[in-house]
Amino acid sequence: MTVCKREREPGVVEVGLGREVVVYRKAIEENFRFLKQCTRLDQLLVTSLALPLCGGYLAPVCELHIGDSALISLFSRWRLENSFAYPSQFTVTDEGTASWLRSKLLDVPDRLLFLVLDHLGKPIGHLGLANCLNDDCEVEIDNVVRGEKQASPGIMSEAMQVLLNWTEEIIGPKSIFLRVFDDNNRAIRFYRRVGFQEDQKLPLRKHVEGECVSYRPIDRSEE
Numbered sequence: 001m002t003v004c005k006r007e008r009e010p011g012v013v014e015v016g017l018g019r020e021v022v023v024y025r026k027a028i029e030e031n032f033r034f035l036k037q038c039t040r041l042d043q044l045l046v047t048s049l050a051l052p053l054c055g056g057y058l059a060p061v062c063e064l065h066i067g068d069s070a071l072i073s074l075f076s077r078w079r080l081e082n083s084f085a086y087p088s089q090f091t092v093t094d095e096g097t098a099s100w101l102r103s104k105l106l107d108v109p110d111r112l113l114f115l116v117l118d119h120l121g122k123p124i125g126h127l128g129l130a131n132c133l134n135d136d137c138e139v140e141i142d143n144v145v146r147g148e149k150q151a152s153p154g155i156m157s158e159a160m161q162v163l164l165n166w167t168e169e170i171i172g173p174k175s176i177f178l179r180v181f182d183d184n185n186r187a188i189r190f191y192r193r194v195g196f197q198e199d200q201k202l203p204l205r206k207h208v209e210g211e212c213v214s215y216r217p218i219d220r221s222e223e
Helices: 019-036 041-047 069-081 094-106 155-171 185-193
Strands: 002-007 049-051 056-060 112-117 123-130 138-146 175-180 197-201 204-209 212-217
Touching (some): 019 155, 056 155, 069 094, 069 123, 112 155, 123 155, 138 155, 155 185
Parallel strands (some): 138 175
Antiparallel strands (some): 002 175, 002 197, 056 112, 123 138, 204 212
8 A cells, every 4th residue: 555645835834743733633623523513505505615617516524414315325336336445345235334424424523524516516426534633733635436437527636636725724734645555556646646646655464354354554563
């Protein structure tokens, strides 16, 4: 697995330990909580991020979506179709997806997911942020999936750039990173186009627990 990183632009004040970390963590907690608490469509429209070139927008996944069975089924289908890109692979069901939406996303203070919607409001994919509450002030790009492969050319690139701009402006991390399998050349090329560079390689070990198969970085103490 390759870790790719996008560093803060030169000239921007560096985030360090102390009060700056407190400000960074507060930005994560307050903004993520605000975006995920929406329960009405009008609230969601106000908090969405515009994609001016493609005419679509990024809509934060929030309390409004928890009872949306059609969206949950769509998430399940996308997970099945893109399982090769996930570090963990397991049996996907709508019930399991709904549980994941609650326990692994909405109830996690430093995780946020955006739906990528086209100009008609049709879901095209999703992407998000994770593992943000740390003293290194680093944000991880997470759950990047283009669910509808042939729709809206260029929308995922614009969505990623808008998300990066929002993250740097509102959250102010020192760096943004992501993890991608070494053989996923298409994804690596995509990330390079939006400013990421390869930072380090992480050797992986396969773990099997019941029906779940996961690939985790090797702990050096195990070698």
